[in-house]
Structures are given as C-alpha cells and as structure tokens.
Amino acid sequence: AQKVTQAQTEISVVEKEDVTLDCVYETRDTTYYLFWYKQPPSGELVFLIRRNSFDEQNEISGRYSWNFQKSTSSFNFTITASQVVDSAVYFCALSEGNFNKFYFGSGTKLNVKP
Amino acid sequence: DGGITQSPKYLFRKEGQNVTLSCEQNLNHDAMYWYRQDPGQGLRLIYYSQIVNDFQKGDIAEGYSVSREKKESFPLTVTSAQKNPTAFYLCASSMGTGFLDTQYFGPGTRLTVL
Numbered sequence: 001a002q003k004v005t006q007a008q009t010e011i012s013v014v015e016k017e018d019v020t021l022d023c024v025y026e027t028r029d030t031t032y033y034l035f036w037y038k039q040p041p042s043g044e045l046v047f048l049i050r051r052n053s054f055d056e057q058n059e060i061s062g063r064y065s066w067n068f069q070k071s072t073s074s075f076n077f078t079i080t081a082s083q084v085v086d087s088a089v090y091f092c093a094l095s096e097g098n099f100n101k102f103y104f105g106s107g108t109k110l111n112v113k114p
Numbered sequence: 115d116g117g118i119t120q121s122p123k124y125l126f127r128k129e130g131q132n133v134t135l136s137c138e139q140n141l142n143h144d145a146m147y148w149y150r151q152d153p154g155q156g157l158r159l160i161y162y163s164q165i166v167n168d169f170q171k172g173d174i175a176e177g178y179s180v181s182r183e184k185k186e187s188f189p190l191t192v193t194s195a196q197k198n199p200t201a202f203y204l205c206a207s208s209m210g211t212g213f214l215d216t217q218y219f220g221p222g223t224r225l226t227v228l
Contacts, residue, residue, distance in 0.1 A: 009154070035216065043202060045157075045219035091156060100145065100208055100215050104156035 003027065004094050006105035013082055014113050021077045021108045023092030029053075032096040034068065034075045039089040039107070051075065082112045116141045118220035120205050125225045127192070127199065135190045135223045137205035146188035147206040147217060150174060157204060163188055164210075192225065200227045 005024045013019045025034065036048040049059065051068050059066045063080045079086055092105045118139045127133045137146065145164050149157040159172030163182040177196025182188055188207075192199045203223045208215035 004156075037219075043204075043222040043224070045204065045206075047216055047218060050216050100210070100217070101159065102157075102217060106154070106156045 002105075003103040004092055004105035006090075006092055006108050008108045009106075010109040010111065012111040012113065015084060016081050018078060018080050019082050019110065019112075021079075021090050021092075021110065023075045023077065023105060025073050025075065025092070025094045025103075027073075027094060027096050029096040032094060035093040035095065035102070036066065036075075036077050037091045037093065039091060041088070045091065048077075079110075082110075084112050084114055086110060087112045118205060118207055118218060120203075120220040120223050122223060123221065125223055127225060127227050129227060130194045132191055132193050133225065135192070135203055135205075135225070137188045137190065137220060139186055139188075139205075139207045139220075141207055141209075141218065142185070143207035143209050143218075144185070145208045145210060145215070146182070147208075148172075148178070148180065148188070148190045149204045149206065151202040151204060151222075160190065160203075199225055201225060 003026050032053045034051045037045040038048055039045050056068050065078045067076045089107045089109045091107045094103045121136045147162045148160040150160055151157050158174050160174055160178050161169055161172050161180045163169040166182055166185050169180050169182050177193055179191045205220040206217040208217045
C-alpha cells in the first residue's frame with residue numbers, strides 16, 4: 001500500500017488563481033515528519049517545509065500555506081495567487097521510524113498559465 | 115556556498131557498460147542517499163550511507179553499487195546488471211539519519227542507455 005498518496009497527477013490553473021495540492025499519508029507511528037518539496041524543470045528537489053506529527057498548527061510562508069490534519073491523515077499545500085514560476089512538480093514525503101527513510105508520493109505537476 | 119553537486123548532468127551509456135555518477139557535498143552531513151526517479155513517479159531509494167565506510171541497500175539496489183570512502187563523497191555505479199537504467203538519479207544528504215533530519219538534494223544526473 002502507498003504510504004503517501006498524491007491523487008492529483010496534474011493541475012492546470014491560470015495565473016493569480018489559488019490552488020491546493022492534496023497529500024494523504026499512512027503510518028502507524030505516533031511520531032513522524034511530513035515534507036513538501038518542489039521540483040522545477042531543472043530537476044533539483046527544493047525543500048519547502050517540514051512538519052512534525054505533534055504540531056498541527058497551520059503554517060503560512062508568503063503565498064504558501066500548509067494544512068496538517070491528523071484526523072484525516074492529510075497534509076495539503078495551498079498556493080495563493082499562483083504565478084508562472086510556481087509551475088513545477090510538487091512532492092509530499094513522509095519520514096518515520098528510527099531511520100531517516102523518506103516515502104515519497106508520486107508528485108503533482110502544477111501548470112500555471114499566464 | 116554549501117550544497118550538493120552531481121556530475122555529469124547528462125550521461126549516455128551503451129548497453130553492457132558500467133558508469134559512475136558523482137555526488138559531492140560540502141554541508142558536513144553524515145548521511146547520504148541515492149534515489150532513482152522515473153517519469154511520472156516518485157523517488158525510490160537505491161542506497162544510503164549513514165557514516166563513512168558504511169552503506170546499506172535501499173528498496174531497489176539490484177544492479178547498483180556505491181562506496182563511501184570520504185564523508186563528502188558518495189559515488190553511484192550503475193552496472194551492466196541493471197536491466198533498465200535509463201532514469202533521473204538524485205543524490206541527497208542529511209545531517210544525520212534520524213527522522214528529524216531534512217534531506218537536501220543535488221541537481222540530478224539524467225542517464226540514458228543507448
């Protein structure tokens with residue numbers, strides 16, 4: 001079974017629209033970390049955020065915000081007023097256990113059109 | 115500037131040849147990782163190393179080999195035993211290997227078998 005599911009394979013929006021990328025995870029551990037990475041066309045994964053399982057506070061960083069809900073095992077990512085530069089593949093990842101093993105979702109490709 | 119470098123950016127291999135992908139980091143991180151990414155898919159762990167002179171197999175180690183003779187270097191060899199090596203290869207590092215540690219990624223190497 002997939003530990004991290006990103007059901008949206010590809011999303012297209014017009015610039016300035018808000019967009020939410022969904023991430024659902026599965027774990028039996030009580031302590032774990034969740035991550036979001038951005039992969040622009042150049043290929044490098046850029047770290048965006050890390051959230052631990054004990055902190056359900058939503059986080060906002062500029063146009064980016066994250067909604068962590070343990071009750072639904074979700075860690076969704078919203079981009080407000082999207083821009084063309086936001087076009088990329090976004091990956092959600094889960095880290096659990098004693099070793100720093102990451103479980104990646106299959107990614108959501110975001111296309112922001114001018 | 116601290117970071118992770120991978121070389122070459124593009125690599126072409128003939129069938130039956132071994133090739134080595136370079137990964138170097140100057141972040142003073144203890145742990146290093148190799149991932150494989152196929153089109154439209156997430157990342158899969160090939161090998162990881164928690165400390166110099168030690169490394170462990172990940173989920174898809176068959177057909178690959180690694181070495182960790184220096185803290186800053188973790189080269190990956192794709193051997194002729196790897197039946198489908200065409201993919202994008204990403205190297206990452208983290209300060210340690212506990213689940214608290216964010217993994218930071220290099221720019222990747224795109225390997226194509228001719």
